Amino acid sequence: MLRLFHFNKLSILSSKASTFLPLIPIPISKSVKSQMGSYSTSSSSKLLFRQLFEKESSTYTYLLADSSHPHKPALLIDPVDKTVDRDLSLIHELGLKLVYAMNTHVHADHVTGTGLIKSKISDVKSVISKASSATADLYVEQGDKIWFGDLFLEVRATPGHTLGCITYVTGDASDQPQPRMAFTGDALLIRGCGRTDFQGGSSEQLYKSVHSQIFMLPEDTLIYPAHDYKGFSVSTVGEELKYNPRLTKDEETFKNIMANLNLSYPKMIDVAVPANLVCGIQSKAS
C-alpha cells in the first residue's frame, strides 16, 4: 500500500518535474533513478560545496552545486527551518538555482527547512527516503542517483538510527569529485553515531548499515554528518574505521553500548517528528 502510494506519487511528479525543472534534462522512465535525472557528460564539472552550521541543534546543512553548469543547479541536504533565510540568501548571492531540498531522515531534534524553502521557491522539490513514511515530492531508495547538472549523488539505505535513514554519496566516476563525500545524516557521526531507541531504530540494523554501506567506501571518502557536538567538521572513512569508539567494536559489543547509553528523552522529538513527517510546514497541496 505504502509502496503503491509512493509509486503513484512519483508517477505524478515525474511529469511535473519536466515542467518545473527545465534546467536539468531528465529522461522519463519508470525507475526512480531516471526520474531523478540520469545522464552523463564528459564536460569538466566543478562542485561548489558549503558546510553550514545551525548552532542550537548543532546541525550541519550542506549546499552542493555544479558551478560549471550554465544554470548552476544546487541542492541542500538537511536544511533547518531557523536558517532557511541564511541558506537562500547565500544561494542567491552565489547565483545558484536550488533544485532539491533533501533530508537524510525524519529528524527528531530540529524542524526541517524543506517546507519553508518550498513556500519561498515553489519549484524546489523535497526529497526523502521511501522508507521514512514522510511526505515529500520525490522518494528515493538504495541505488538511486540524484543529478544536479553533471554531478550526482548516490543513495545508500543506512537504517538503524531511524527506519528511513539514507546516506547520500557523491558519484563513483572519473568526472565526479575526488575524494568522494558521504553525507551520512545520523547513521555515522564523527567518532560516534545516532541513537537507536526511537523512530524504528535498531542497533543491529545500524551496525550492518554502517559496515556494509559506509565503511566499504574508499578510506579517503570524506564523512559529512548531520551533526557534530564537539566542533569537528569532517572525518574520513579511514579515520572512523580506526577510531570510531562504537562502530570499531564487534556487533554484540556495539549493541550493548547502544542499549546502555541512558540518554534522556529527545526534547524536541514530539514537535519535530510530526512536523518533519510533512516536511516542516509543507502544505498538503505540494
Add this chain to the structure above:
Amino acid sequence: MLRLFHFNKLSILSSKASTFLPLIPIPISKSVKSQMGSYSTSSSSKLLFRQLFEKESSTYTYLLADSSHPHKPALLIDPVDKTVDRDLSLIHELGLKLVYAMNTHVHADHVTGTGLIKSKISDVKSVISKASSATADLYVEQGDKIWFGDLFLEVRATPGHTLGCITYVTGDASDQPQPRMAFTGDALLIRGCGRTDFQGGSSEQLYKSVHSQIFMLPEDTLIYPAHDYKGFSVSTVGEELKYNPRLTKDEETFKNIMANLNLSYPKMIDVAVPANLVCGIQSKAS
C-alpha cells in the same frame, strides 16, 4: 628596543629550532623568512586540512599538515584553550607532528590554546606577529614564509582590528594548494569584519589592510576567518568583494559604519588579552 628584543629572541630561537625541529630542514640565515624554514621541492605535496569550531566564542581553529611528507608536520592556527585536548587528540589520531601553534592576533574573546599546547608538547613553537607585542617563540612579519613539510604559508600584515593582526595565506606556487586559502583572523570575516575600537584598532588601517592584502588575492581564494556567528564556514575573495556589507563601501562610508556600531564592551577582553599577551598560560621560561 622592541625590535631589538624580537631580533635577539629570533636569533636564539633559530639555533634552537634546528635542535627541536629535526623533521623540517631549516636552513639558518639572518632573515625571519629562512628561520621559519625556507626550501622548496618538486615532490607532490598534499594538504591535510581541518576546520574546527569552538562554540562558546564561535572561534574557528585550523589544522594544516603536509600529509605526504614522511613526518607529516602540522600547524594550528588560532587554537582555543578549551578545545586543546580535542585538537591534540585529533593530531595524534591522524599521526601528525605538531610543529607550530600560531595566532592571527591577540584575541580579546577567548584565551589562546598556545600556552597549554606548549605545556603538553614542549617542542611546539608558538608564532605571532612582531607587531602584536605578545610573547611567543617566533615572531613573523609581512612577507615571511612559514614552512611545514613542502607546504608553506605567507604572512601578510593586516592591522586594523588590532595593531598586530596578520593573515596567513597558502603559498603562491604550482606545488601549493589551489585555490589559495587565506586565514584572515578578525581582519576579514564572512560578510563582516572585526571591530576596530580596541587594541590599537583603526578603521582606516583595516580598510587599507583588507583592500591591499586580501582583496588583491585571486577571486577564488578561500577565506577562512577566526570566527563566524551565523554558521558560515568559508567564503571567497570574490564573494566578499561583491557582498561584504562593510568593505565593499568606500573608505569614508566604512569608517562611518565602524564608528557607529555601538557594540558593548567585549566581555572577555580583560581576561583574554592579558592572558593572550603571554600565549595563554605560557611559562616565562619558554
